[in-house]
Amino acid sequence: MNGRPTGPPYHQLSVQQRARLALALRALDAYMDGASYRVFAEVLFGNQLISERAWKTHDLRSRTIRLVQAGRALVRGGYRALLRPTSRKE
Secondary structure (H helix, E strand, O other), X not given: OOOOOOOOOHHHOOHHHHXXXXXXXXXXXXXXXXXXHHHHHHXXXXXXXXXXXXXXXXXXXXXXXXXXXXXXXXXXXXXXXXXXXXXXXX
Protein backbone atom coordinates (compact mmCIF):
# COMPACT_ATOMS: atom_id res chain seq x y z
CA MET A 1 0.00 0.00 0.00
CA ASN A 2 1.34 3.37 -1.05
CA GLY A 3 4.65 1.78 -2.07
CA ARG A 4 5.56 0.76 1.47
CA PRO A 5 6.94 -2.68 2.27
CA THR A 6 4.64 -4.98 4.19
CA GLY A 7 5.23 -5.71 7.85
CA PRO A 8 6.36 -8.98 9.32
CA PRO A 9 4.10 -11.99 8.91
CA TYR A 10 1.87 -12.86 11.85
CA HIS A 11 3.92 -15.92 12.68
CA GLN A 12 6.94 -13.67 13.32
CA LEU A 13 5.25 -12.19 16.35
CA SER A 14 6.51 -13.81 19.52
CA VAL A 15 4.32 -16.25 21.41
CA GLN A 16 3.94 -13.67 24.18
CA GLN A 17 2.83 -10.97 21.73
CA ARG A 18 0.23 -13.25 20.16
CA ALA A 19 -1.05 -14.29 23.59
CA ARG A 20 -1.34 -10.66 24.72
CA LEU A 21 -3.24 -9.71 21.56
CA ALA A 22 -5.67 -12.58 22.10
CA LEU A 23 -6.15 -11.67 25.78
CA ALA A 24 -6.65 -8.00 24.89
CA LEU A 25 -9.39 -8.82 22.41
CA ARG A 26 -11.09 -11.25 24.80
CA ALA A 27 -10.97 -8.66 27.59
CA LEU A 28 -12.42 -6.02 25.28
CA ASP A 29 -15.24 -8.37 24.26
CA ALA A 30 -16.12 -8.96 27.91
CA TYR A 31 -15.92 -5.24 28.64
CA MET A 32 -18.20 -4.42 25.70
CA ASP A 33 -20.70 -7.04 26.95
CA GLY A 34 -20.87 -5.19 30.28
CA ALA A 35 -18.96 -7.62 32.49
CA SER A 36 -17.02 -6.20 35.41
CA TYR A 37 -13.23 -6.28 35.44
CA ARG A 38 -13.27 -8.76 38.28
CA VAL A 39 -15.57 -11.20 36.46
CA PHE A 40 -13.52 -11.45 33.33
CA ALA A 41 -10.22 -11.40 35.24
CA GLU A 42 -11.48 -14.54 36.97
CA VAL A 43 -12.32 -16.05 33.58
CA LEU A 44 -9.02 -15.08 31.96
CA PHE A 45 -6.67 -15.81 34.85
CA GLY A 46 -8.64 -18.12 37.16
CA ASN A 47 -10.42 -17.16 40.35
CA GLN A 48 -8.03 -19.03 42.63
CA LEU A 49 -5.48 -16.27 42.04
CA ILE A 50 -7.77 -13.49 43.27
CA SER A 51 -8.70 -13.21 46.92
CA GLU A 52 -11.88 -11.42 47.97
CA ARG A 53 -10.24 -8.71 50.04
CA ALA A 54 -7.26 -7.89 47.81
CA TRP A 55 -9.05 -7.17 44.53
CA LYS A 56 -8.70 -3.36 44.64
CA THR A 57 -4.94 -3.58 44.98
CA HIS A 58 -4.33 -6.84 43.12
CA ASP A 59 -1.89 -6.75 40.20
CA LEU A 60 -4.35 -8.73 38.04
CA ARG A 61 -6.82 -5.85 38.32
CA SER A 62 -4.27 -3.48 36.81
CA ARG A 63 -3.32 -6.04 34.18
CA THR A 64 -6.97 -6.54 33.22
CA ILE A 65 -7.53 -2.80 32.87
CA ARG A 66 -4.41 -2.50 30.69
CA LEU A 67 -5.62 -5.38 28.51
CA VAL A 68 -8.94 -3.59 27.93
CA GLN A 69 -7.07 -0.40 27.06
CA ALA A 70 -4.87 -2.32 24.62
CA GLY A 71 -7.93 -3.92 23.02
CA ARG A 72 -9.60 -0.54 22.64
CA ALA A 73 -6.44 0.85 21.02
CA LEU A 74 -6.42 -2.06 18.56
CA VAL A 75 -10.03 -1.46 17.62
CA ARG A 76 -9.43 2.28 17.17
CA GLY A 77 -6.86 1.51 14.48
CA GLY A 78 -3.83 0.32 16.38
CA TYR A 79 -4.03 -3.02 14.62
CA ARG A 80 -2.45 -1.30 11.63
CA ALA A 81 0.79 -1.05 13.58
CA LEU A 82 0.98 -4.83 13.34
CA LEU A 83 1.16 -4.51 9.56
CA ARG A 84 4.01 -2.00 9.49
CA PRO A 85 7.59 -3.16 9.31
CA THR A 86 9.65 -2.58 12.44
CA SER A 87 11.99 0.38 12.45
CA ARG A 88 15.63 -0.33 11.82
CA LYS A 89 16.66 2.71 13.88
CA GLU A 90 18.18 1.96 17.22
